[in-house]
Amino acid sequence: MEKFFNPKSVVIVGASNSSFNLGSTICNMLKDYLHYTGPVYTVNSKAETVNGCPGFSSVLDLPQTPDMAIIIVAARHVPGIIKDCAKKGIKRIVIESAGFAEDGQNGAAMQREIDEVARENGMRIMGPNCLGTLSTRDKFCSFYGVNPSLVEMNQIFETPGNISYIIQSGGVVVLVMESLYYDLVGINKVVSIGNKSDVDEADLIDYFQKDETEVIGIYLENVADGRKLMEAAQKSRKPILIYKVGRTPEGAMAAMSHTAGMASNDLIFESACKQAGIIRLNSINELHSLPKMFTEMPILKGNRVAMFTNSGAFGSIAADLLVDAGLQMVRLSGQTQDKLKKAGQVFNVKNPVDIGPAPPQTYLDIFEILLGADEVDGLLPLLSVWQTFVIDTLQELLKMCKHYDKPAAIYTPNAVAKSIAIRAKHRIPIFETPEQSVRALSVSHMFCESLRKRGFIGDHEKFENTDNRRIMKGTMEAAL
Amino acid sequence: MEKFFNPKSVVIVGASNSSFNLGSTICNMLKDYLHYTGPVYTVNSKAETVNGCPGFSSVLDLPQTPDMAIIIVAARHVPGIIKDCAKKGIKRIVIESAGFAEDGQNGAAMQREIDEVARENGMRIMGPNCLGTLSTRDKFCSFYGVNPSLVEMNQIFETPGNISYIIQSGGVVVLVMESLYYDLVGINKVVSIGNKSDVDEADLIDYFQKDETEVIGIYLENVADGRKLMEAAQKSRKPILIYKVGRTPEGAMAAMSHTAGMASNDLIFESACKQAGIIRLNSINELHSLPKMFTEMPILKGNRVAMFTNSGAFGSIAADLLVDAGLQMVRLSGQTQDKLKKAGQVFNVKNPVDIGPAPPQTYLDIFEILLGADEVDGLLPLLSVWQTFVIDTLQELLKMCKHYDKPAAIYTPNAVAKSIAIRAKHRIPIFETPEQSVRALSVSHMFCESLRKRGFIGDHEKFENTDNRRIMKGTMEAAL
Numbered sequence: 001m002e003k004f005f006n007p008k009s010v011v012i013v014g015a016s017n018s019s020f021n022l023g024s025t026i027c028n029m030l031k032d033y034l035h036y037t038g039p040v041y042t043v044n045s046k047a048e049t050v051n052g053c054p055g056f057s058s059v060l061d062l063p064q065t066p067d068m069a070i071i072i073v074a075a076r077h078v079p080g081i082i083k084d085c086a087k088k089g090i091k092r093i094v095i096e097s098a099g100f101a102e103d104g105q106n107g108a109a110m111q112r113e114i115d116e117v118a119r120e121n122g123m124r125i126m127g128p129n130c131l132g133t134l135s136t137r138d139k140f141c142s143f144y145g146v147n148p149s150l151v152e153m154n155q156i157f158e159t160p161g162n163i164s165y166i167i168q169s170g171g172v173v174v175l176v177m178e179s180l181y182y183d184l185v186g187i188n189k190v191v192s193i194g195n196k197s198d199v200d201e202a203d204l205i206d207y208f209q210k211d212e213t214e215v216i217g218i219y220l221e222n223v224a225d226g227r228k229l230m231e232a233a234q235k236s237r238k239p240i241l242i243y244k245v246g247r248t249p250e251g252a253m254a255a256m257s258h259t260a261g262m263a264s265n266d267l268i269f270e271s272a273c274k275q276a277g278i279i280r281l282n283s284i285n286e287l288h289s290l291p292k293m294f295t296e297m298p299i300l301k302g303n304r305v306a307m308f309t310n311s312g313a314f315g316s317i318a319a320d321l322l323v324d325a326g327l328q329m330v331r332l333s334g335q336t337q338d339k340l341k342k343a344g345q346v347f348n349v350k351n352p353v354d355i356g357p358a359p360p361q362t363y364l365d366i367f368e369i370l371l372g373a374d375e376v377d378g379l380l381p382l383l384s385v386w387q388t389f390v391i392d393t394l395q396e397l398l399k400m401c402k403h404y405d406k407p408a409a410i411y412t413p414n415a416v417a418k419s420i421a422i423r424a425k426h427r428i429p430i431f432e433t434p435e436q437s438v439r440a441l442s443v444s445h446m447f448c449e450s451l452r453k454r455g456f457i458g459d460h461e462k463f464e465n466t467d468n469r470r471i472m473k474g475t476m477e478a479a480l
Numbered sequence: 481m482e483k484f485f486n487p488k489s490v491v492i493v494g495a496s497n498s499s500f501n502l503g504s505t506i507c508n509m510l511k512d513y514l515h516y517t518g519p520v521y522t523v524n525s526k527a528e529t530v531n532g533c534p535g536f537s538s539v540l541d542l543p544q545t546p547d548m549a550i551i552i553v554a555a556r557h558v559p560g561i562i563k564d565c566a567k568k569g570i571k572r573i574v575i576e577s578a579g580f581a582e583d584g585q586n587g588a589a590m591q592r593e594i595d596e597v598a599r600e601n602g603m604r605i606m607g608p609n610c611l612g613t614l615s616t617r618d619k620f621c622s623f624y625g626v627n628p629s630l631v632e633m634n635q636i637f638e639t640p641g642n643i644s645y646i647i648q649s650g651g652v653v654v655l656v657m658e659s660l661y662y663d664l665v666g667i668n669k670v671v672s673i674g675n676k677s678d679v680d681e682a683d684l685i686d687y688f689q690k691d692e693t694e695v696i697g698i699y700l701e702n703v704a705d706g707r708k709l710m711e712a713a714q715k716s717r718k719p720i721l722i723y724k725v726g727r728t729p730e731g732a733m734a735a736m737s738h739t740a741g742m743a744s745n746d747l748i749f750e751s752a753c754k755q756a757g758i759i760r761l762n763s764i765n766e767l768h769s770l771p772k773m774f775t776e777m778p779i780l781k782g783n784r785v786a787m788f789t790n791s792g793a794f795g796s797i798a799a800d801l802l803v804d805a806g807l808q809m810v811r812l813s814g815q816t817q818d819k820l821k822k823a824g825q826v827f828n829v830k831n832p833v834d835i836g837p838a839p840p841q842t843y844l845d846i847f848e849i850l851l852g853a854d855e856v857d858g859l860l861p862l863l864s865v866w867q868t869f870v871i872d873t874l875q876e877l878l879k880m881c882k883h884y885d886k887p888a889a890i891y892t893p894n895a896v897a898k899s900i901a902i903r904a905k906h907r908i909p910i911f912e913t914p915e916q917s918v919r920a921l922s923v924s925h926m927f928c929e930s931l932r933k934r935g936f937i938g939d940h941e942k943f944e945n946t947d948n949r950r951i952m953k954g955t956m957e958a959a960l
Contacts, residue, residue, distance in 0.1 A: 245797050249803075311651030312734075313652045315737075316701055319725075
């Protein structure tokens with residue numbers, strides 16, 4: 001599987017110099033932008049060289065057997081090309097062409113034909129109807145049609161991170177990558193699996209256990225093999241976040257015309273997710289907004305949350321949301337309340353802690369008091385950035401969260417555009433709505449509970465049993 | 481009530497030249513920023529002039545009886561000042577000071593004392609614990625602590641609009657105003673009513689029937705008089721959107737410490753809203769994100785929605801959401817499907833209509849075909865801005881919606897920051913998530929149904945019976 005993300009040589013079947021040719025955009029991405037150093041061959045009817053990538057009229061003519069073939073030609077030509085690839089001994093194929101199972105009976109028959117050839121020859125196939133793979137650390141990308149001069153793409157490769165995505169749609173890939181550009185978390189790998197006739201989400205969950213991935217985000221239009229997916233998830237020590245469409249018959253029908261998904265029983269899927277520790281997302285935006293809670297913060301080990309606001313209304317708003325999410329508004333102890341009284345400028349020393357106009361030190365004192373309190377498992381700061389010093393105190397908060405090994409899901413009750421700008425500039429994991437913040441605490445706690453249930457961590461012990469580096473780090477720092 | 485928004489003379493009791501004095505920020509706003517031309521008096525212990533506003537040691541010494549008094553002093557002084565105002569014959573009072581019913585028994589007793597004086601003397605009171613009023617057209621604002629140099633404030637006064645807000649919290653006022661700055665709809669009036677010992681949301685709903693208001697947005701922490709609110713709502717020809725906290729006991733407790741709200745039965749409130757045609761919001765962000773659906777688009781007169789996407793996944797995502805919202809994925813007629821086939825580049829001519837890379841004319845053709853189809857009541861365009869021409873076609877779509885008198889709730893599957901920037905620059909009512917778009921269609925339809933139910937429009941007739949100018953306009957244009 002590794003070589004799907006880091007092939008030492010590739011052939012792009014269908015890349016040519018015709019105008020609007022999609023295969024050539026992959027050549028351009030690899031050569032001009034990623035400075036890919038291995039050989040890139042092309043196959044096209046004129047055997048023409050494309051952007052310095054030598055051209056041949058058939059895969060059979062290539063001077064070597066490349067690690068991977070990317071196929072982007074009209075669907076009807078694909079079965080023949082696959083047979084050529086088999087003869088040539090190519091083991092990894094990305095079929096980007098559309099027009100297979102999602103396009104009716106004819107397409108489905110072609111897809112079956114391809115599968116058979118692949119099985120007989122020990123080849124692995126990604127797609128059809130997909131974009132293939134992207135790896136930021138390997139500086140490899142098989143996506144067609146992406147403009148490599150986009151600043152978004154630029155930053156994604158320059159600042160590799162620890163989220164990996166498995167996405168059954170090109171459009172969602174674009175949304176997620178563009179959104180992360182305005183966020184603060186980086187990407188490790190992205191796979192667009194399309195109709196997933198062979199390589200599916202379960203294979204990739206297994207693979208992502210062994211690399212730099214810390215969080216796995218998945219967008220699904222259908223489940224190919226439910227049992228296989230659940231078994232892979234059950235074994236995962238890394239959080240798996242899935243947004244799945246097709247909950248309703250209408251949604252399932254729409255998905256079918258898109259990536260050939262079959263309607264499946266949503267209730268069964270829902271309960272299987274709970275069983276296997278999969279976190280099911282409520283919106284497509286959660287796919288890019290929630291992972292930062294795992295990469296930037298310790299996990300929430302209990303359900304008792306303290307709120308801290310400088311704008312009273314948001315305490316009331318978040319209290320409703322917290323209860324809806326099954327988390328607990330912690331009753332602060334007398335001792336904690338006494339400490340808060342001494343901090344000064346506090347309107348309300350009970351949860352939600354509510355302050356008036358106060359200097360930076362008051363903010364820092366309150367963070368410290370709340371995170372240090374035994375009865376508090378995590379913090380929900382709802383702090384309007386009415387002065388720029390609030391940003392500085394939030395940066396201190398990040399350090400305190402690591403020290404106390406307790407998370408904070410920060411919401412700044414400002415215009416979303418303003419919050420996004422602060423987040424990107426100051427590298428603070430700010431959520432865009434109070435709903436998102438509460439949800440972040442909730443999924444963090446769900447993940448912790450699922451680690452316990454699946455025996456990765458003991459009921460009351462700390463997190464020494466897990467190899468999740470982030471959790472270890474938090475625990476170790478807390479122990480100092 | 482009018483004079484609360486447009487007083488010809490005011491006194492600010494508590495404005496002084498001491499550092500951190502809050503009252504003086506109101507003088508500064510009126511004089512330096514809004515260029516208020518009427519007399520502004522101040523009352524403070526030294527009888528000192530504040531930013532050119534003549535100072536007196538008591539309200540009784542003022543050379544005239546101002547239209548309105550704004551009081552911002554420590555709570556314990558307020559009852560005495562109210563008595564002075566009564567003697568002086570001042571009829572409108574905004575009490576911005578906190579420390580009343582929200583602050584325990586003592587405060588509650590003072591609030592009752594004030595109420596009694598007001599009732600006996602025919603005075604109307606706004607607050608206590610509030611910011612008072614803002615009117616963009618009258619260029620008046622009684623809010624303290626607002627920095628008038630903020631660009632956000634600037635634009636709000638420069639581009640008056642047709643949304644009016646009734647908000648029981650200063651923090652939410654700031655969030656809403658800041659958010660609208662990054663949106664495209666303008667404000668008419670904003671009232672922060674705090675503990676609302678006298679003037680309440682029902683009074684203001686009545687008042688907003690007669691001015692430029694087209695949509696009424698309300699944030700409530702408690703309902704003072706349920707029957708009065710519901711009667712006012714029942715008579716409203718303008719949509720009323722309410723976000724209310726305190727759904728849970730925890731939320732109600734938090735609200736109590738903020739604006740002295742009493743826990744009320746949420747189920748009763750919910751069913752009363754349905755009865756009275758009030759649209760209850762699901763999140764605080766809906767307070768600023770949804771009004772544009774009413775000010776920028778015709779209302780949704782049936783529940784049959786057609787979707788149009790250039791990124792297949794979003795058709796599947798939105799189909800689920802549409803069904804959840806009780807709207808209907810319209811079955812496009814054979815005739816409509818034939819027309820779509822002729823438009824070219826269409827992957828799927830059934831709903832959701834899904835296209836590949838296509839030129840601008842294809843987008844325009846599809847808009848026209850779908851809006852022109854008898855079976856379609858409204859449109860859900862899910863169009864990624866992969867080329868800038870998509871923006872141009874969306875601007876054409878706005879005109880077509882008016883022509884056909886059918887709404888479109890536009891979502892662009894791009895990073896939120898990008899969508900917000902496009903919306904602000906090109907004045908296109910873009911929603912930030914697919915959930916928001918579907919919700920916009922849903923509330924538009926709920927409003928239409930409630931107009932029918934309350935007899936403002938006939939069951940099958942057009943909208944001639946209502947004085948809502950926007951609806952009339954849409955109808956008239958459609959008739960041409």
